Amino acid sequence: MSTIASPLGDSAIMLRRNFKHTLRNPTAVFNAVLFPVVIMLMFVYLLGDAFSVGVKYVDYATPGMIVLAICYGLGSTATAVNSDMTKGIINRFKVMDVSRGAVLTGQVIASLLNNVIAVAAIAGTAFALGFRPSASPLDWLGVAGMVVLVGFSIGWFTVALGLSAKSVETAGLATVPLIMLPFLSTAIVPAGKMGPGAKQFAEYQPFTPIIETFRGLLTGSVHAGDAIAAIAWCVGIGVVGYLWAIATFKKRA
Template identity: 60%
Template sequence: MNAITASLTDSATMFQRNFRHTVRNPMTLFSAILFPIIMMFLFVYVFGGAFSVGVNYVDYATPGLIMMTIGYGVGPTAVSVHADMATGIINRLRIMDVSRTAVLGAHVIASMLRSLAAIVFIIAFALVMGFRPAASFPEWLGVIGIIVLTLLAIGWLTVALGLAAKTPETANFGIIPLVLLPFLSSAFVPADKMGAGVRQFAEYQPFTPIIETLRGLLAGTPSAGPAIAAIAWCVGLMLIGYLWARRKFTKRG
């Protein structure tokens, strides 16, 4: 068995372990779906009338709620990674010569699948509320690609945060910026309607180009500028998260 085959086998084994943990704790997935749905209801039916965005507000807000779903859904991943380190599971796996990439990557994949399931529910709920995307088939493929790339970036960053955390509470607290950043982006109101300082932050933070790329693709009016910035941010964050996670894994393991 060569190194690549061994790594793939280890990844499949570790993913099965993480998947079983998710199945045994369905509240993890349920809460990841429920919170964004509540936020969608509040923003569309309670606050939506106060915002002038030039289009149906649910069409405007759905890309931001997709991003919020991603940010909110990674909390269990950070806690799970920390638990593996704190309980000695990682050390046992190292003795068994399991690929470190497989151990960490399995958490990323499990997090991605939970978030993708939650995003499907969010889009379905948005359709019930009047969301009417104009995306063509290639544009839907672009939407899926951006979402997957974002999930990989956020997933590796979350794994690194979990490894760096000293306590479960710290691991859970570490993902709070990922939950809050959509509120300080163009997710729910255009950045140019924000006050000075906040507007500049919203324009240059990583979530805004991702949201704008999703918004353009779903509306059938994609733009290269936000897409390039979104891809660059995702690749950069993924690289930072992966290298940070590998370093912490080696140091703490």
């Protein structure tokens, strides 16, 4: 077997294993897929008329809910990674001569697949609530690319958090800031409607340009500055997460 085929085959096996574990965990499925839908129904269907954002609220909120859907499944990824590390399964993989890189890559890709399913659920809910985007086919391709880029970069950062945590419980807690950050962005209301301090934080945190890029793509009028900032944040987060994860894995495995 070639040096390339072996890690790819190991990664596919790890992906299948991790995805099956997720499907067998009702809490993980709820957090990753159903809870973002509940959040969207609460903000759009129940509270939507309370927000004045200049456009139909479902059109404004959907891009932010896409990012929320990506973030809400992170806890299960971090705990799964930490569980493998602390319960000795990694040592078993070493005895079986499984590629070390495949163990981490399988977790990241499994997380990305969860993201895609969650985003699809959010999109379906949005259309049911009256979401009617004006995006072109090229814009939709950009939306799909951003979902993959955001999910992949945050996935590596989450894996690094899970590897660095001392226990499964702390691994889950470590992802809470990532889950909460979208609420402190322009996901729910524009930054201009926030109070002092919160407004400035929302304007300069990483999720705001990511959400604004989704918003621009879905309306067919993406702003180049937002797109560049969003891609830069994703690349930066992904590189830091990857290097951190690899270094921690080599140290602890």
